[in-house]
Amino acid sequence: MSFLLGLWSLYDDNGVHCFLETLLKNIRAITLDLDDTLWEIAPVIHRAEKMLWQWLGENYPRIPERWEAQDVVALRVSMFEEFPQKAHDFRFMRKKVLEQIALESGYSADLVEPAFGVFDDARNDVELYPEVAEELAWLAERFVVIAITNGNANLHAIGIANWFDDIITSVSVGVAKPARRIFDAAISKAGVSSEETLHVGDHAESDIQGARDAGMRTVWVNRNSAEWPGHLDAPDATVESISGVRELLQSASAPGRGSVR
Ligand SMILES: [Mg+2]
Numbered sequence: 001m002s003f004l005l006g007l008w009s010l011y012d013d014n015g016v017h018c019f020l021e022t023l024l025k026n027i028r029a030i031t032l033d034l035d036d037t038l039w040e041i042a043p044v045i046h047r048a049e050k051m052l053w054q055w056l057g058e059n060y061p062r063i064p065e066r067w068e069a070q071d072v073v074a075l076r077v078s079m080f081e082e083f084p085q086k087a088h089d090f091r092f093m094r095k096k097v098l099e100q101i102a103l104e105s106g107y108s109a110d111l112v113e114p115a116f117g118v119f120d121d122a123r124n125d126v127e128l129y130p131e132v133a134e135e136l137a138w139l140a141e142r143f144v145v146i147a148i149t150n151g152n153a154n155l156h157a158i159g160i161a162n163w164f165d166d167i168i169t170s171v172s173v174g175v176a177k178p179a180r181r182i183f184d185a186a187i188s189k190a191g192v193s194s195e196e197t198l199h200v201g202d203h204a205e206s207d208i209q210g211a212r213d214a215g216m217r218t219v220w221v222n223r224n225s226a227e228w229p230g231h232l233d234a235p236d237a238t239v240e241s242i243s244g245v246r247e248l249l250q251s252a253s254a255p256g257r258g259s260v261r
Pocket of ligand 1: 201202203
């Protein structure tokens with residue numbers, strides 16, 4: 001069996017099964033985190049930042065003469081301090097940094113959009129974990145599927161938009177996960193109740209705690225056998241990859257989108 005349960009100490013194998021089946025037997029909609037749930041994001045961002053820096057050097061040479069790539073990280077931190085009301089909007093922060101390094105290097109802010117485009121194209125050049133395409137297709141056929149992300153992934157650019165009914169982002173809602181509002185927005189888009197919605201994500205706090213606070217069922221995707229942080233309530237279930245989600249839903253005979261009112 002590829003899933004574990006936070007309450008394992010209270011149930012034997014059969015008990016776990018029954019408990020999960022009861023919890024998941026009404027699931028009609030799935031909300032999915034993107035970065036580090038469907039693909040690994042750190043190497044993608046690293047490569048995108050490198051490509052941006054190279055592009056800036058080729059087109060705006062005074063920038064790398066004046067700035068080191070590392071300076072940009074410090075600048076971004078200072079932007080979060082200067083614009084706390086935009087802390088949920090990484091796109092805004094990255095553009096503000098580009099604007100500042102442009103102006104301080106004697107260029108106009110016109111470079112911001114094309115430069116951000118270079119980053120953004122590379123940021124959406126992700127490699128899905130091997131099981132993801134098949135599992136998304138399976139879910140999309142049976143459930144309402146909505147992406148919830150604090151990041152800037154573009155489902156169309158990545159080529160997976162056809163498997164999603166919608167996407168809710170921290171930018172569109174104005175707050176980032178784990179704030180309840182972003183989960184509420186997804187539940188309302190799905191047209192189901194919170195208990196009929198299963199959130200699947202890799203982040204203990206942003207995904208699992210946030211979704212739980214919104215009254216949703218939760219599955220933690222734990223690819224690297226990490227320890228669950230003891231100060232947080234356990235997820236309803238833990239899986240090693242999203243393939244485990246299919247097993248959970250099948251054993252619970254979750255009704256899926258066929259019964260969305
Ligand atoms: Mg994530």
